[in-house]
Amino acid sequence: MSTADTPDAQAWFDRWVDTYDGDRRVLIPCFDAFYGTAAEAAALDRSGPVRVLDLGAGTGLLASVLAQALPEAELVLLDEAPAMLERAAERLAPLGDRVTTVVADLRDPLPDGPFDVVASALAIHHLDDDGKSDLYRRAAEVLAPGGVLINAEQVAGPTPQLDVQFKARWREHCRALGASDDTLAAADARMAIDLPASVPDQLAMLDRAGLVDVACLFQSWRFAVIAGWKAT
Ligand SMILES: C[S@@+](CC[C@H](N)C(=O)[O-])C[C@H]1O[C@@H](n2cnc3c(N)ncnc32)[C@H](O)[C@@H]1O
Secondary structure, three states: OOHHHOOOHHHOOHHHOOOHHHHHHHHOOOHHHHHHHHHHHHHOOOOOOOEEEEEOOOOOHHHHHHHHHOOOOEEEEEEOOHHHHHHHHHHOHHHHHHEEEEEOOOOOOOOOOOEEEEEEEOOHHHOOHHHHHHHHHHHHHHEEEEEEEEEEEEOEOOOHHHHHHHHHHHHHHHHHOOOOHHHHHHHHHHHOOOOOOEHHHHHHHHHHOOOEEEEEEEEEOOEEEEEEEOOO
């Protein structure tokens, strides 16, 4: 099921806006390394007033980490869920007019580039594989030469056996961090619409989008950070 097929697709994530941020550190057991690697990749050989596009920005968690790594950045946050984006605008209010929010679907035309960084966290797995490939291609198009596309993502195992392990390790690690039955049940409900792809499959998609130096920069079971650069 894709978000477009849900009865109330626009508000799918908005229903979790009040609990979303509080759950993150138990539901992403490798939280610091995961978001930290994305920020490191964004700021690699880059500083000053760069332009950043965050795809599926939600409440602005990734955007706030990117803003710390690139303190002069202009940030465009795109998401289909208006209440999530309102929370992001509150979170990033100290950045003033350097932050813009756009309510849109990831399948819609992207905001005009060029962007130095196009980043996303835990959102692109809501698209099917054709949608992912198409988004990576369109994201590569709006990148400036030398720009980087980063996806900090929930991924499928590369084999059915490993996929079972990815899910089992996640549940065990969340439990070890104190995740309650309610928290895991809400996460399971959110993940009912997920269509994750494996790291090798997504690296191939970044390759086909014409990016170079395509690599997986971090992985801990079902959490991975993949990236590729636009040639200069
Ligand atoms: C798990 S949240 C991640 C939010 C944020 N990037 C973070 O790291 O916390 C996924 C976000 O992707 C958005 N999303 C999912 N499918 C989308 C689509 N097709 N178009 C636009 N946004 C989408 C949801 O509304 C939600 O805010």
